[in-house]
Amino acid sequence: MKRSFKSLFSFFTESWSELKKVRWPSRKELKNYTLIVLGTIVVIALYFWVLDIGISAVIEAII
Structure with missing residues (x-):
């Protein structure tokens, strides 16, 4: 115990x-x-926001 305090x-x-x-x-x-x-x-948030919009547009075009 003494050693732990030390x-x-x-x-x-x-x-x-x-x-x-x-x-x-x-x-x-x-x-x-x-x-x-x-x-x-x-800048990174804007990049991912634009990427998300792009991917969403592609998926909407496919469906």
Whole structure:
């Protein structure tokens, strides 16, 4: 039991140490990355929407 608390404490200590090494993005970078992700999602959603309409049209033409 004592060993598990020691290893748990060690885990959190090492995790905190690793988090200090991380280079976090600035507010401007975060905003840009967010806009890129949202733009990519919109483009992919539009692609699949057009693809769905096309496939639906083909199926309607067959039936």
